Amino acid sequence: MKQPPKQQGLYDPTTEHDACGLGFVAHMKGQKSHKIVDDALTILRNLIHRGACGCEENTGDGVGILIQKPHKFFKRVCAEINIELPESDSYGAGMVFLPTDPEQSKHCQDIFERIINEEGQSLLGWRDVPTDDSLIGPTAKEGEPTFKQIFIGKNDELDAPAFDRKLYVIRKRVENEIWGSELSERELFYLTSLSYRTFVYKGMLTGSQIEPMFPDLGDPDIESALALVHQRFSTNTFPAWKLAHPFRYVAHNGEINTVRGNANWMRARESLCESELFGDDLEKLFPICIEGGSDSAVFDNVMEFLHMSGRPLPHAVLMMIPEAWSGHETMDDERKAFYEYHATLMEPWDGPASLSFTDGEVIGAVLDRNGLRPSRYYVTHDDFVIMASEVGVLEIAPENVKIKDRLHPGRIFMVDTKQGRIINDEEIKQEFIDEHPYGDWLKKNLMPIENIPTPKNIHGLDTDTLLQRQQAFGYTHEDLKILMAPMAANGMEPTGAMGTDAALAVLSDRSRLLYDYFKQLFAQVTNPPLDGIREELVTQVAITIGPEGNLLKPAAESCRRIKLNSPVITNEELAKIRDVNLPGFKTKTIPILYSVAEGGAGMDKALEDVYVEVDSAIKDGYSYVILSDRGIDENKTGIPALLATAGVHHHLIRNGKRTQIGLVLESGEPREVHHFAVLLGYGVGAVNPYLAFETLGSMIGNGRLPEMEHQKAVANFIKAVNKGLTKIMAKMGISTVQSYCGAQVFEAIGLEKAFVDKYFTWTASRIGGIGMKIVAEEMNMRHHNAFPEREVKEPELEWGGEYQWRRDGEYHLFNPDTVFKLQHATRTGQFEVFKEYTSRVDDQNEHRATLRGMFEFKFADKAIPLDEVEPIENIMKRFSTGAMSYGSISGQAHETLAIAMNRIGGKSNTGEGGENPARFVADANGDLRRSAIKQVASGRFGVTSNYLTNADDIQIKMAQGAKPGEGGQLPGSKVYPWIAEVRGSTPWVDLISPPPHHDIYSIEDLAQLIHDLKNSNPKARIHTKLVAEIGVGTVAAGVAKCHSDVILVSGYDGGTGASPISSLKHAGLPWELGIAESQQVLVMNGLRDRIVLQTDGQLKTGRDVVIAALLGAEEFGFATAPLVVMGCIMMRVCHLNTCPVGVATQNPELTRKFTGQPEFVENFFKFIAEEIREYMAQLGFRTINEMIGQVDKLDTNKAVDHWKAAGLDFSNILYKAELRPGDKYYQVKEQDHGLERSLDVTKLVPLSKAALENKEKVDIILPVLNTDRTVGTILGHNITKRYGAEGLPDDTINIHFNGSAGMSFGAFVPSGITMTLEGDSNDYLGKGLCGGKIIVYPPRHSTFIPEENILVGNVLLYGATSGEAYLRGIAGERFCVRNSGVSAVVEGVGDHGCEYMTGGVAVIIGKTGRNFAAGMSGGEAYVLDEDGDFEIRCNTGMIGLEKIEEQEDVDKVKTLLSNHVQYTQSTVAENILKNWKDYQGKFVKVMPTAYKNVLAAIKRGKEKGLTEEEAIMEAANG
């Protein structure tokens, strides 16, 4: 495999992700030295844990180094080969990757040379680059190119910048020509850089391999004043030399989520670009974005383009990664104007990014608005600046450190080696802000919709034809009742429960809207979802629409656009746009109707006509087109709005005119959040859902929306859509609608590929499906309902039946018949009845619902005798139940499952709610109520050392099928005392699970958490739970490289306690696709046999399991079916706490009604296993292992006569990836977790022997490095193993560390351990702390002022439950996130402090960042607010601010501060204590409102003489 594999089976190369560690070293005054190069290489070696290795230890994912062009070195070595180099300014150099085939290599060089000549420059010569690849692994070697350096002489007519532009033109031309050629090795060709300023060495290497590979780098003559390095962690192991960073200008850590849209928009912009600097050369640069490049590469492409065409590098950075400005409380108007103006030129490149950039003179870094990547820097007294993803990557004497800081969200940090200083964020930005009068430009040109005069003609409500139009657009009663009514009533998207078991759109017999064929993508592992609610300050739904100007030459008119507060617009707003009569604005309405009788061909033709009209509108100078489906009648209906808008959008991208017109949709079709999301995702800028508004009017009229005015209903509806959109964007990690627009973050399922390629270009559609003809047929069905030729009954909306089963509605796998049969069979133990149940579920000939329903087995010619198949006992070990928390389901149900699974040797799952330690001990009858799988989810409820130690498996929930990419909220009313106890929280107070794990923002973070959890219980298997979507296979490969022991790929359809309905239905994919893709990609990567692959998601029968196994799964999870066995009747009200059968409720009145028994559940699994055996016998397999991955035993239904399903093509699912020699299709090897090399195993545990065995006091002093990660956790586990939850007496083991601690210092450390760190620490310190004590202060001989410098990293004390922490310095972002019991003192924090906190105390005696206390539902924070402006930075959504008045509070704070002084010698705390009278008034107490009320109610109850327990129960009533 010379090159990365192309698309095959379900693998799609565009799904590759990467992340990394990065860093740079620079001399502020521009002093060149070889030491800088050396230091940079040292950083690489110390960041190795942030990179990854594939299936071979010696094949890395890629590293690189960017330095100033080493002129001294080149001059010398070139002279040796008779190339005479001129002055440094007069030649450019580049590193060229060339084909290994000499002829092809020669051919490439010839092209290069020719183009250099054509561009009027001269080739000075080629140098063969000395390399030594003896250390690198076979995979990397396979894709290794040959290396030459090229030297190009400047034509004297050009000045240096012009020469650099010329080199850019040359590079683009060479790339275009070679990549567009027929050469078989053309993909090997690559130019790492071509510049007179910088030079890049990189390759598919590990941090320690780059120097041996390129001996140049060791040469003392290689000198640079700056060096940027990058260590890549890729999700695959395919050879990809050119994907290593740095690129020409940037090294990137993170992921651009909107890259597809950004690239599309860029392409559309090209035709409007004009540049004085490039003149006619500009054309040669196109396309700017290289198709098939990674997000980082494409980002680099555009940044380079912006920079080369005249913008300073930091300006380009600010355009592409603007900080969050719109909701900023304190930002001045000028700066806002700068951002707002630039937002009209270009949408943000949205997604997590820590970006380092350099042009050889300045070097800097920026963090995206969310600040989700760590970046720390030191400035030394001797003028060095060292920045890296971690501290401690380079040894620096403490006394040499002048400043320790970190990058802040949205802020730039830059060193200008020419000016010889650091230029701060304010200064950099001010320079650009002052460049043009952006505020004036905006005032004159950007038109807020409210400023446009209201026209007379606004469409109203037409009741007479309403029903008919609703029918024509496929409205159902459910749309009204379940979706729209709650939106209009509460401004909220409705919630549902229990997943979805209804037919996929393409398998449905009903006419379905085109939107239903699109599934939302979501972030998992490689990139975090966001919390659009609690972190609202980074999100933006406002959008500007209209034509763009020349990207390269900003002018006042460039922002001549309309500004909308929301992409969903009212009839009035639409009328304003339609009738606008202002200079520069002109709108044309184009109908999108077609003649129903003409079917697909007619629709196709009508679309072509629309294109012609749009084109001519652009030609005629219109600035907006409204595509409208008003005016349907008995002959005509609307082209599906999505098809029309996406069609026009892509048509205009193709002809380069998209940015010349604003696209608005006026349609009767869209009505649910998902509809709007897809429309926006495919490029429309604003949507007027007139029929939805009219429907709300009629609902008010007939009493469905009592006491509601139409205007209010419309406003609520729009609010709900926007909230929903924010959530949908957030789950993909996107913050702004402007970037979401056109970003196409969807996968099509059930659409014909040609159809998708034409109208939804660059959208994946991997199993084919319906095309234009059937889309038209579906339209026809709806139209027929509205306009029947012969009316035979009262016209009425169809029911729908998507959300609640109805006889005439959508087909559901669980229906009255199957629920009854399943319950009856398992309750009475009748296998025959069970077979009736499974045959009803499996026999999907009549009603197709699932992809697996379309498969058939190819049975062996001769079945093997049943008794030769392995027994059910073996098979049942592979079964588990789904992650359902105690809280979402009742204690009875939870324990029944646990008992049953323990009896049959399977595994039950705690879910995310913790587990009562009483369950860790067996009952008298031998039953164990302990869940074997302990889940670790983003809320980290009850995740303690004891919890983890009592696990067989530990499961990291990255995503959940029902609502991937989202967090959750357990409303206070459901937090019964017994739930609160287990979760370590307060009864009756809301509990929020954040959308992301705040310690997993990218793949190497997951590796870290896996490592942490493995340390917390080395015997447990670590699972990573993913949800099927395109690219899940690639993610799975990455997760395997993170050393996960098990990967669970869930289907999208799984059950849930509560989920927004749009997520339930429209996010994620069936597991058939997910598991098949994972199997294929893992096998391709040679990683399959080191992990266990598990699946779940509506598994219901033995047949389901066998299909899953054949596709690649070796373990199987069940959730909904066992719930049904225990009595669930799919009420789908889990979120309301009213489950009438006591399964999914905590209400004691209702849990009483629970009738499930472990025996029923045992019966279920025995029956399933027995069924599996029967199939195995027929297929000819004796063991499950033999069966895994044998997809060739599957066939698709020979004759698919279903009108829609006929176009499906399952060959991609049934593709069998070839094994590498010696590999297996199932797990046979263990992962190497490397624990034996840890500080704990080598030092801490042996040194603590006396404490562990005899509880004796122990003192230890040790040095610590950033490569020592998760220090203290194994030691903690050893204490817990012996002493349980209680641990050891406080301070039994005292450890003093010196140095920079690696990530997760003190994670899950229980009582008895005190860890003191003299130095500094990286992210995740005190994660899951459960009793231990952590103290950090700077080295005693440091010269900087501790309280002004950063001491510890981001995300501290995440999910900690008890213990103490004293930090003498500033902490990063998200301090005390989801803390539920730790008392901590710190001297300053970054943004989002105390987020989601539910308990404990935080004392902050320094500056605080923005969005403090977001989602904080419990605990207290005492913040020293010396400037009196804390409130502005506080998110007061759930908290109140108070003064410290109660003596109790005073004592609490003073005690903690005294401790702080005692442990850290803090002068700040000392001063406060000394002058307490002056300071007391400056403290603000942050108190969650609900928490306060509950505590007060409990107190009142106790005063009334109630017992604690009674008082708590009574507190439920407030």
Next chain:
Amino acid sequence: MGKITGFMEYEREKQPYRPVEERVKDWKQVMQPWPVEPLKVQAARCMDCGIPFCHQGCPLGNMIPDWNDLVYRDQWADAIKRLHATNNFPEFTGTLCPAPCEGSCVLGINEDPVSIKAVELSIIDKAFENGWIKPEIPEKKTGKKVGIIGSGPAGMAAAQQLARAGHDVTLFERSDRIGGLMRYGIPEFKMEKRRLDRRMEQMEAEGVTFKPNSHIGVDIDANDLKKEFDALILSGGASARRDLPIPGRELKGVYQAMEYLPQSNRVCMGDTIPEEELINAKDKHVIVIGGGDTGADCIGTAHRQGAASVTSLEIMPKPPKERAQDNPWPQWPFIYRTASAHEEGGDRVYSVQTKKFHGDEDGNLTDLELTKVEIQRTGGRMMFNDVPKSKKMLKADLVFLAMGFTGAEKAGLVEQLGVDLNERTNVWHENWQTNVEGVFVAGDMQHGQSLIVWAIAEGRSAAAAVDKFLMGSTDLPSPV
């Protein structure tokens, strides 16, 4: 689901009936209408289930949760629309249906089910009260003629559906009045006949022609009819009665229930019955054989006629109070039920089999001889074995045989058309069409004796099949 927690807060209330002492003195309907407010509370108990088993349990597929919700919200006009969308005659089912929906109500798993039937009846009563029930006259006529033979609920439902679809429909009835068993089998006190008349009025306006006194296959040759119409629907019921051929069957005083009930209904309607034909239970000892609904109707009728005693005999054992293990939810619960007639008096004897009728020399019935029986199951078959020495005599002046029906009548219609029967002596069909093209069947005639709700559902489905047969496609619903 008007109220999410309604089921936790409210108890099921009993359907209001008139007091026994009052109602046995007249023939008026026993069931009383619910006042609106308490009824809304009953509707609020509905849980709006994710899988509404009631909706499945109802052969018509009534959208029960939806109209429960509408009633709770006081949206009666919408409620009747939703109800009529699946059920042509909610007042028939609302009074007469044993409500399998309630048997499968999810709340019934561990509580008393929702009072679905009462809600249904209230909706339609309210609709009639408010004058919302109007003829739905088709805009366009198709010119196709459909003849429907048998005017019970199946025939009526099919007739209404097809008339509304624009066809010319003629509904034939061999008896002198339209309505089939609803007219003559159901006593007035269970459903007042005005409900039938009211519907007939509507149907007439919608274009249905009623032809009573037309015994097809006897008075009129079925094949002539077939020629006259583009399609026929046979909906003549399962009128072949099960008999009890034991010694003494011929005695005077032993009647089929279906001789007794129609006559009593005629009396109620004001018809005069010749004295010698009159069956009157006044001061008589009455025994009803058969513990089903027809039996209960005989009991209620006998009470009102002033019987000296009423005893009902049932060969099956007394059903349990709660569901038996092998009769799980949501199956129809075979439990001990008390009909209004049972409340009014009389004994119910179970596990007995009548062996012989004894009479006097004039051929008048005097006594009934029975034995206790035990059930013996062998394989799938059920045998009733006499319990030794359990013979008993009961005083009996009148015996009514209410033992069910055995299927369609073969003579006449069925034979003339050459329509095939299946092994259960019901009319064979495929998608409602018999083996004779253009001849369709609906109701008990193809189902065997069953519930009104099934008859209406089948009438609707057969109508859809006929519409499709005539027009090539149909939008009429086909619930079963």
